[in-house]
Amino acid sequence: MSETPIELEPQLSVQPSSQPESGRGLQPPPLFQLPLPTQDPSDTHQQTQLQLGPQLSESNPEHQQQAKPWASARLSISADPFTQPCDYFLFTCGSDILSPDNGGRQRGQGIPGHPQNQKEKAVWTERRGRSKEREDRGLRKEKISDRKTVLLQYLREILESNNRPGSTAVQKAKGFYHSCLDTKSIETAGAEPFLALIQKLGGWAVAGQWNRTDFNSTLRLLMRDYATFPFFNLYVGKDPNEIARGTTRRYIQIDQPDLLIPIEWNSKTLKSQAKTRTLRPFLASCERYLALLGAPPGSSMIHVGTFISLSSELAVAAAPLHFRLSKGQLHQRMTIRELQKQAPAIDWLGCLQAVFHPLPLTEDDHVLLHNSPYIVQMSRTIGKWLNKHEPRSSGPVHTYMVLSLLHTLMPALDSRFSETAKNLSMALGDAEEVADRWKHCVLETERGFDLVLTHLLSKRTAHREAEEIIQNIFTSFKSKLHELKWTDQKSLQSVMKKVQSLIPRLWTTKETSSEAELDLLFSKVTVGTNSFFSNYVQSLSLWQKRRSQLLTEKAEEADILSVTPFLLGDELLFPMGMFIPPLFHPTYPRAMNYGVMGFLIAKDILHLILPDVYSQSEMVHAVGECVWAHYLTVTEKAGRGGVFSLSAAQQQELWVQYSALQIALQAYHQSLKNHPNDTSISGLSHTRLFLTSFSQVNCDSDPYSKFMPLEPSFLITVICAKSDQCPTSLQCLNKTQQHALQTC
Template identity: 55%
Template sequence: MQSMTTEETPITAQPGEPKAFARTKRVKVVLVLLGVFLFAMATGLGLHSLRNWNSPPGLPSSANSRAAPLPCHSSACLDAATRLSVAVDPFSQPCDYFLFTCGSSGATRGRQRGKGTGHLSTSGEGERTTRREDRRRKTENDTLADRLPDRQTLLLQSIKNILETAVGLRPPDHLEEKARQFYRSCMDKDSIESRGSEPFLKLIQQLGGWSALGWWNRTDFNSTLALLMGQYGTFPFFSVYVGRDPNQPHNTSYIQIDQPHFQIPTEWDTQSQTSKANTVSLRPFLFSSLQYLTLLGVPSMTRLMHNGLYIALSSELAKESSPLHHRLQTNRLYQKVTIRALQTLAPVIDWLGCLEATFHPLPISKSDYVLLHNLPYIIHMSDTISKWLLRKEMMGRVPIQTYMILSLLQTLLPALDSRFRQTQRNLSVALGNMEEEEPRWKHCIRRTERGFDQLLSHMVRDRAAHEEADELVRNLYSSVQSKLADLTWQDEDSRNSVLKRVKSLTPRFMAHIDKETLAQLYSEVVISEDSYFSNYLQSLLLERKRRNQLFSHQHLQSDVLSVTPLLSGRNIIFPTGMFLPPLFHPSYPRALNYGGLGFMMAKDLLHLLLPDIHTQSGSPESVGGCVWSQYISVTEGPGRMGAFSLSPSQKLEVWVQYTALQGALQAYQNSLQQHQSDTSLLDFVHTHLFLISFTQISCDPYPYSQLMTFEPSFLVSVICANSDVCPSRMTCRKKTLLEPGSC
């Protein structure tokens, strides 16, 4: 046996001691030392394994905690746990789960519409696909039923919860209570039904009556028009709004005047360059207007006459309207004229009086400029009204007044009983609109937002603005920048140009209005919980105030129903409504926030920053093709991998969503590097919980999934095949789901 190292004391036999005994003693000492060494090695390996076991995959051990993540017990987490408890764990059913489509969402519809890009484009393939889908249908339906709705619906549900939750004992004139009262009055269908058409008929009396009902004080045409425009947001003969002039460098706001949205269905005649009533749609339109007259109590003996005159005037006014593409070709947009010049061009309208009423209390003068978007129509409209006003009594002012009354009815129709709304719905269906009518609660939230947008934005912000949201935005934007830097660019100039632009942008949350300004804005608003019609009229005045704010450079965007980021100058604006449960909560495990909302935000950022990335980089095409080939290898077998191809837009979307998932995961890992801890949910931790969160929202159809040829949750299997971040290999009994690749 070799001697010990120089640092160890040699063992030698003592004088008089037998040699055999000495050898035995040396062997025992060596064995003891060897046992101690092996025990120490085993203990060290055990501790190292335990630390890695409690660590999120893909992170260096120095960043991980030795203790297992604590479970989250907040009320928001308990709700999330209830939702996830019935969800499918992608690592427990890897054989079938990632082959599903998104049911009736845009992804499936997009694939069925596409020709030559999906499975249904080859002979016999449809039959095999049908058999395969039949085998999966029950499991798929159960799985998709557990998915979260699209982002817009989730936001509306969150706002619904805010409006329906009472906050202590607050006086009726409290700002937030005004929005809640408006919403409740909209939801009170019994009260609305019981009033019928009475509120609208009372309003007609206040406007001076109506000849169709037998009484009319013959109010001046322009005074009635100014009242409709100023008090009731109704623009019968032309539309008025505020906007910028794209031809000017100084983003000055101007009054914009355009052709109105005609109720009568028209079609464009390319030969005569005029619009005419659509003969196929004219009959249901005539029936609907006749039905409105009936509901308003117009006597049968005069009903047909008023309806006929209304149709005739509508048809004549619409002749000079034209579609946008024609106005673009003929340079009819953004024609700048003064109000004084407009008065000369279209003299029948008292332009200064009508615009003063529309923008009260803002000062308007004849020297102010307005932008016209169809001057030939404006001139034709003025001439037409002049001719009708000069005709005999039967054909004179009566049709003009009826036209204005029925235009007002269209504005106020949502506040009337179901008979009016059903008449409108019947016409919409007859004209080919087969979309389902949205639930009443959604309609009432959208109506509340139109009048109380800034107040509602403030209410949402109070519940959504958190430091955790700010951290999510920062980490995600940094991760997206690093992904863009890794792309293969066509040349160095393209790379530098894009990266410089992305670096110059600043992510921000949507600006909000302080409470003082809110109080001033809504101080004069009086809401009655038992009269939706009067509340509706109040909301029209609030819309006028909002329109007036557009003239101010300090106007703050408050689109509370927005669910995607937008570019504004050098800022990327993130709406606060994005950061609400169930997509986001500050008490959630960060894996839940990053895996769901983080993925969707990364996807939106890539679309926002690089709308034409395919012209500057080859990465989208190569990565999209690689992921598609992996999908084909699983669904059809290796022999079919070259049988199908994706369009450029589909390859781009596959790249966007795969890169977004990678970027969101990288952002989450960076977050763990910074904080070195995260909570758990249902014993799911870190990357495992991150990927489960992603699969719950990957069917969100808003707004790009129609380009995906497979359900995005399949990307989990690609992530697991191309990296070591997953908690386990995704294997089936027969074969590995995907062989390791390099997409």
């Protein structure tokens, strides 16, 4: 394929396409907004503000001009895969590192298993998982962030921008975010906001005053206003038994709670129990919490002792997911009236009506239980403790609810509480990396103001360009399936029938709220500039109301934090959060968008259908081994020996990523036929710009990255081994080796 590069201005200059297109008059932000090698990585955010901030939301000539040298600098400091391809490609995507000092990567062993078979995702499982940033790669010093972190950084830019006043709802979301960042005010407030709230709820014996509020009344308040569920969890979801029949109705789902006390499963007795070895640090943490809340030293042990005793009794009937699946304890349907008979200690109708107000729930409405033995045992335990202890004692059941509320509100309290929780996690051996404060605050803002952030993100998303690349990649993907060798024609027809029924589209909210509608929706929310606790309590109430509305909504609400596509019925939905700078922008040359986002889209699609292909086509194994043969040839030539066999999971991932690159390149070439005047950068040919952009994706952080046995950019060497589409400057293998290698 012959290409004539488009000459551009110095640094970065983008020629407009011959066809007028929305958004293509803007100067593009740089491909990856990363610090220069001479700068401290901690300065990344300051640079990001200069590069990505106002120019994306409004015309700002000054910031547009600033974008030019940044993008040029980014390309200039990036390793060029066409200059020294052998050295560039020889490190891996796992924890192993290749650096000039150690002379090669430390090869590990084959990795068993593959997450593709993890199909059972319970309805109640939240999609909001924590994403960790990738570690420095050694050969390239800059840090490449995973897609979730890139999205959070982009939302951070939106929340920290002050280019125009905006609606009151937008200002409240930004005010909430900034109050979260104001750790000085949070530290100054200490525990007083929580203690004041407890007094509002009727007091607490530990704090010296308790008016012995009714158990179910207090429980209703905690669930309705503070999204706190001490004794059981509530979710909203569909019945999988009805999904197969095409029913989209949602139900209230009742599950065992997230217990505060550390427990473990006894496979012999088939019961859960408190971890004996962790009781001492757990006891210490409870005492510390009570001390921070002003409990007299002499009485704290009594309250802690009864709390642990009650927690241990509740834990007995809790069971892990695998056990409940084996016993058929999931999605057990019953009416609220039947539930009341089985677990009479809880006022079920009153609690559910409080949570799902104003929906007119009755005793005849159905709910789904996910561990009925626990619910029954929980009711018996609470009834026993209320009858034996509560009237005459300091209220251990009430203390249990208060401490549950404390854990809900702990993110809004001073650092002494979070440090106590961190110390306990370290003692239990499962401490997690503490997220940066800004990242924590973005996530907390999304919890209560997700509609506002969805509105702002939608305004900044290039819908038409995103839909175009989705459709083109999907068309190329279907073409790729026809090229595979199938076990028989029926296998191809079976897979293609499933694929042809899919409707790929950008996942947006069906009816995006206007700013006026958002202002009305958040009109009763009062956000204080230096009162994060009060703001946080309101966000919990907002979150609970939004979750309750799911019970009557027919459409799947767009999840602003999603960064990978998923299947919903016959729809293949791609979240808006995928199509953001620096991964994608309408002003980029199409070669850059297809080299980065096109590859990621293709890879995601292949992962979704991999089980169907792997079971009916031998190409997955053959292509994986072929790519690996290329890699071994190069590494052995470079004197970096050490061979190990690939596991099935590694073969699959090699096939997925190599095929994704082929699909994206094919889709781009088809796009280039429709838009022959696509722009370029620094005089690069279109294909070279595509491949150069792809090489900067590196190891995209997803559940499968740990199975990739080599740097994805090495795939450029494989795809160019016998191709007239690649630049002639790509030379990694000598002629003898090139002749010996097969086309994968």
